[in-house]
Amino acid sequence: MTASTTTVTVDITDSRLAAAAAPLAARLVEDKVASKITAQDPTLWGAEAEQEAAIRLGWTTxxxxxxxxxxxxxxxxxxxxxxxxxxxxxxxxxxxxxxxxxxxxxxxxxxxxxxxxxxxxxxxxxxxxxxxxxxxxxxxxxxxxxxxxxxxxxxxxxxxxxxxxxxxxxxxxxxxxxxxxxxxxxxxxxxxxxxxxxxxxxxxxxxxxxxxxxxxxxxxxxxxDQATAAANQLSDDSVANPAIQLAAAFGAAHEAGAEKIALTDTGSGIVGLSAWIEQLVAESTGKHGTGLLPVVVESAEAPGFTDAGDDATTVSIGKITDHPGAAAIVTEGSLGGQFLLWEYATAIVGRLLGINPFDQPDVEAAKRAARTLLDGSASSTIAPSAVMGSIEVYASSGVSGEGSLTDLLRQFVATVPENGYLAVQAYLDRQDDASASLLRAELAKRTGVQVTFGWGPRFLHSTGQYHKGGHPNGVFLQLTGAVEEDLDVPGLPYQLSTLQLAQARGDAEVLTDRGRPVLRLHLTDRLAGLAELVRAVQDL
Missing domain, CATH: 3.40.50.10490 (Glucose-6-phosphate isomerase like protein; domain 1)
Structure with missing residues (x-):
């Protein structure tokens, strides 16, 4: 690990956000929220959350x-x-x-x-x-x-x-x-x-x-050792506590309509922390129609960060030296310290949003739907609404399935509500089909909305909770793909591809039942299908 910093820091570079966050930070200090979390006080999130919180605060020590x-x-x-x-x-x-x-x-x-x-x-x-x-x-x-x-x-x-x-x-x-x-x-x-x-x-x-x-x-x-060095700082009831600063900034931003966090790394030396933060924040806060949705962005120059609108707060992990002030919030510190910083801040944000940051009430629904498909009690096959080259189309409501693939995508993107977001969910090979991740930036650049990208079923254990329980303004582009060589699961009556497709379809059913538009594109040839999809997106 490259960082030798013994503390973590949070710098709110946006003066308006800093001013809005100040009274929230003062209230958190007055309520002694940080020290009570360290003392594992389960009453901080209200009576309904108390039973769960009482058995979920061991992370503080x-x-x-x-x-x-x-x-x-x-x-x-x-x-x-x-x-x-x-x-x-x-x-x-x-x-x-x-x-x-x-x-x-x-x-x-x-x-x-x-x-x-x-x-x-x-x-x-x-x-x-x-x-x-x-x-x-x-x-x-x-x-x-x-x-x-x-x-x-x-x-x-x-x-x-x-x-x-x-x-x-x-x-x-x-x-x-x-x-x-x-x-x-x-x-x-x-x-x-x-x-x-x-x-x-x-x-x-x-x-x-x-x-x-x-x-x-x-x-x-x-x-x-790194976490230990940051622990006293993060449990201190002070406006200088970085966790209080970060939580107050997110709380103030959310009150002003910024329900998303555009998150990128700018040379922190920590590899992949944004994906860990994505799960922590999305699954902890995305419930009861509220929450914060992290949008992991490739760089500070990428679409979704440089052009972030009022619905997103930009956060960089590591200072942006080339563009000072380009991010509304900057966090710095060691990996152990960052782990603890974001855990404290997320728990505190839960209090500000009035939700329980330790449960995940909407995750089980997709699992149940997938199990239903696996055990054969639901239809295992459905016909595509259209076939376009190497892509089978399973259209959602509001999408006709007619015209070119670009026409189809244009119709689908039009269903994103004001200040909504588009989620790309790729039930593919994270290594061999890595080019699918390029779709995030391409779609963000051409649609002007915040776009998230998740590998399925990995994201089901991360942003999956937010997609079903958070702000109801997402639309979902699912990608599934044909399998050349399948694998049996010994002792179970299915192969891996069957489980993979059941997970995609099960989640789609739950999202659709909750009024979230879902468009599934099945790549009958993964390499050719991804190339066709990228071209169609570039023509938007």
Whole structure:
């Protein structure tokens, strides 16, 4: 990790925003919100949230309590290295994958992250040297469908190679979960039981973040030191507290109609933090028709940042040296400090918005819909409304499906309401189909609206909550793709592509039921279909 800063800072460079945030910050100080969070006071978010908050505030002391993990992780890392096992693959979703991915990339050390149901991406991970591979199976509930599928596939692959699967399985889960019980029964190499008083998206400094990154070789002791250096600062009831400053700025911006955060990195030395922040903020605040939607932008010069409207607050991680003042808010500091800063700020924003920042009431709906499709109790096939080259069109209401692909997209984009947003959701291979991510900037440039991009089903454990529970002004462009070679899920009656498509269709059904327009484009040839789609977008 490159940052040696012992503190974190927040600079509100927009004078109007700073002035609007000042009275909110003063109120937060008067109410002693920061110190009460540190003291794990569950009453801060109202009576309805108190029961959940009472069991979700353990993250405030992780910089101390997680130190006991250092020796265990170091010993296992040394043991694996001695056995010639130096390739770490992580099977995990949401909070179980985003933080370790950031930690590993920032060091940098090599960690293969599987947060997908795409057969091609899973096959690529299987193609690595299994004789040198350990699989970290990471799931708080112990029942995550994607993670369980990956565990089964790898167990079968290890066995085919003549390797005892149990000797290559390391589990991170909550005490008493089905995964913990299975790991004990099967004699898995190591089971790390995480702190059950920490929710998934606040779990960066628990075993969920530290075990995969530490086994890959990251310096987790230094990460905890960084968080420790920032902890007193972030628990202080003072207007100088960066978490109070950040939360007050977001609260004031939201009151003025800026319900989105255009977020980019400007040379902080931290790799991928925006994706972690995206989950933390979106899933914590996007409920009951309100919330803050992070829009991860490629750079400070990219569409959606340089031309952000009144509905978005621009935030840079690291100072923008070439364009001082280009971001309304600038945050700086070490990775451990940034983790803690954003966790405090998000919890405080929850209080300002009048919501519970620790639940996710709308996530389960999409899971139920996907399970219904998988068990055959809903129609498994539907006909496209049109076929355009290598793309099958499954049109939403308000879109005729007639004309060219550009005409279709133009009709669809027209359904974005004032100050709304367009979400691109790609149920594809995050590596081989990486060019799909270019659509975010292309669409933002041509439509003038904020555009988010998410890999499915990864985003279901991140922005998925906001899309269904937050401000009801999103429209959704789903991308699915044909599979050349599928993978069976041992012991379960489906293949990975079936699960992947069920997740896409299940989420689309829930969004449609809630009045959110959804257009699904199915690429019968992924490479050709993406090229055709990009050309159509460029013609908008």
């Amino acid at each position: 992780l910089h101390v309590t997680s130190r006991q993990l250092i020796g265990e992780i170091t010993d296992l890392h040394t043991e694996l290295q001695a056995d010639g096992i130096d390739r770490v693959v992580l099977a995990g979703m949401g909070g179980s994958s985003l933080a370790p991915e950031v930690i590993a990339a920032t060091e940098p050390v090599t960690l293969t992250v599987l947060d997908t149901t795409d057969p091609g991406q899973v096959a690529d991970a299987l193609a690595g040297d299994l004789t040198r591979t350990v699989l970290v199976v990471s799931s708080k509930s112990g029942t995550t469908a994607e993670t369980e599928s990956q565990r089964r596939i790898f167990a079968a692959a290890f066995a085919e190679e003549g390797i005892d699967p149990a000797s290559r399985m390391v589990v991170v889960t909550d005490p008493g979960s089905p995964l913990a019980e299975l790991a004990t029964q099967e004699g898995y190499r190591k089971v790390f039981l995480a702190d059950p008083t920490v929710g998934g998206r606040y779990s960066a400094l628990t075993a969920f973040g530290l075990v995969p990154a530490g086994l890959a070789g990251a310096d987790i002791a230094r990460l905890l």
